[in-house]
Amino acid sequence: MGAVKSKRMPRAVREQQMLDAAVRTFGQRGYRAASMDEIAELAGVSKPLVYLYLNSKEDLFTACIRREAKALTAAVRAGVRPGLPADRQLWEGLTAFFAHTAQHPDGWSVLHLQARTHGEPFAAEVAEVRADMVAFVTEVIVVAAREARRDPSLPEREVAGLAEALVGAAESLAAWANATPGVTARQAAATLMNFAWAGLGELMEGRPWAPPSEVEAVPAR
Amino acid sequence: MGAVKSKRMPRAVREQQMLDAAVRTFGQRGYRAASMDEIAELAGVSKPLVYLYLNSKEDLFTACIRREAKALTAAVRAGVRPGLPADRQLWEGLTAFFAHTAQHPDGWSVLHLQARTHGEPFAAEVAEVRADMVAFVTEVIVVAAREARRDPSLPEREVAGLAEALVGAAESLAAWANATPGVTARQAAATLMNFAWAGLGELMEGRPWAPPSEVEAVPAR
């Protein structure tokens, strides 16, 4: 079902088909509940071939994580134009992030849910991507502080905590946006920028963060 | 291991022992990877007794979720003194939340990671607690808006998104705080209040949210 069952195709292609099937299955069923049988069938190949190419269930799962992690990181990177002010960079990164997770729900499920719930080998793998994200956000915060001409005297751990919080909020909103019909990536990003940049206190005073150009993205107030 | 292996104890007691063992095992291994054998052994009873009292693996897992959910909700509720200004209430709730999750890592793992990764029966169960939390935060936001004498005309979906983001950030920080040695519940809560209340923008300007003084900050109990 799905791929046309043509024999003899180059290894690289076959491998991608397998990974596609695996990401989908792992993302929907979870690591343990996904069976190699199901993955092989979905990929349109025999089980031994899966083992020949990807060695074991563990390795296959790891390969899925890596591929999806790379894709997500790449998407976010591609979305951010360097040289812009810090808040704009953040805004662009978030938009790209929400757009990608919305378009690849199974991959996001693998990264965000499945990989973290199954022991060290996988959690570590995913921690790396996350560290990347946190690093990006940390950098943005530091740059922002510099732009504000304040000595970057925010304690390091404090910054780490803030970055964590922002990334966590983003991850959480990704699930929320995917589950709430009609919420676009831009809207999710706007909500989060409002929250993270202006803060609830400012919001209450009627001073939201101003989103760039497309004014429709966030309610005026 | 631990408790003296005394035979013949009343059902209620045994049931708690089993739930303890189950939460620990599920929290560390995940739902599928946890085996009833392991749980029974950890509880110091035979497998049939587990089935006699808790029916099935599914029911056992559900019972774990319910117990931990109730405990967490109760802890947060007990930590919040009503009547205080909105930001104080939020602060107290967060502190209680971080304190509880730090003290019950396995329970938190069950609620935050495991329950959400395994199909509808469980995800729904946990969604309820989360809805509770989001409702609490939403209420705080609405009250805060009223206190700021602004008409509470923030669009509903916007508020929902903000609450989601805050709760998500909190969940994320809980993991971070647990994993980073030396971060206390109060520090985690302070970081999050800074982030959520003042916002990164204000922070950059050197206007953080002011945490209450240590002495009066924590409820008498």
Place this chain on the structure above:
Amino acid sequence: MGAVKSKRMPRAVREQQMLDAAVRTFGQRGYRAASMDEIAELAGVSKPLVYLYLNSKEDLFTACIRREAKALTAAVRAGVRPGLPADRQLWEGLTAFFAHTAQHPDGWSVLHLQARTHGEPFAAEVAEVRADMVAFVTEVIVVAAREARRDPSLPEREVAGLAEALVGAAESLAAWANATPGVTARQAAATLMNFAWAGLGELMEGRPWAPPSEVEAVPAR
């Protein structure tokens, strides 16, 4: 459910309650599928009491077989008036047999189906009752031969085979009569007498066996 749950009753009574429950359960579920739990509950007693009184599942089943066998034999015996001509005795025996099996379907299931399908201990038990029936029929045949003033020169094995056939037909008709609504014990007995006494050949020639008194019992022809 069923018996009023009054404590402290004489052993004999309790035992009968247990056997009632057991016959019903074994008859409907089969030996292996019936669980001691279910039987105890249906009998309104605790499981250890069942064991105290009846030792084991095997013994309980054996007790059921014996009780039902005795009841069936007694019913048939009570139905036959000695001194009558052979065919009348057979007729009466069959009527009693069909009446009893119709009134005690679970007991009949235990004897006819369940006991024979589960290894030697039980099959032997039931073989005894059957031998009784076969002996009764054999005697009737021998008497009939004597009445017909023929030397009883039918070979013994032949007689044994005939008796077997008759009993087998009766058993089979019992199931048929129970399953076919509107077939009474007398009708079943009449059908069988017709078949067994007159034979298909004679029947075809329009010479059925004549049932006693109640002419309605079998169609005239």
Place this chain on the structure above:
Amino acid sequence: MGAVKSKRMPRAVREQQMLDAAVRTFGQRGYRAASMDEIAELAGVSKPLVYLYLNSKEDLFTACIRREAKALTAAVRAGVRPGLPADRQLWEGLTAFFAHTAQHPDGWSVLHLQARTHGEPFAAEVAEVRADMVAFVTEVIVVAAREARRDPSLPEREVAGLAEALVGAAESLAAWANATPGVTARQAAATLMNFAWAGLGELMEGRPWAPPSEVEAVPAR
């Protein structure tokens, strides 16, 4: 045991081996008491293979019933030469029936004992074969009535009862013949023809049904 334990054989062959083992085990132990472990071992394969090919214990049992039912029906059909007088057809059918059941005691046990004792799915399956047999006998009776130049006005239910009785007697005699050493299929058939065709009454008068001479009695094959 028996077959050389050669690995790697085509699926169809293995399936027959499994069915052989299953029929034997089910026939001797009963459905519930038979364990998949035992069947697999007797078949000389591992348990998973049994499941791979036959899905479940229930399906396996059903497959056994179907195979044995088909074999029995085929044997009886092959034994009856159409065009002969009714009593001859009956005689041939019975001979074939007794011969087959004697040669396949386990299969017969599955059909006659085990399948009927365990719930609807199986009982229904076996009821079909039996209906076939009853239909065959019914047809014979109707044909016999026509041959005797009597209007075939025997009431339908009466005929049904007679056919039931005859089939029941045959089933019963099959067990008897198998259990009594030295009783051949022909002898069993002769006894039953005597009983069913001539009837006890005629027999008493010294007018048995005449079995055909040995030579022509059995179909050429």
Place this chain on the structure above:
DNA sequence: TATGAATGAGCATTCATTCAT
């Protein structure tokens, strides 16, 4: 390159049976 055939090991679940009170 690709697969049909096959399995060791484990897992959730059930049941007959027994103590200790």
Place this chain on the structure above:
DNA sequence: CATGAATGAATGCTCATTCAT
């Protein structure tokens, strides 16, 4: 007399993994 508490031993079933071709 009666039972709540507890278990050893199976049993049906699944899955990741590997040969032999």
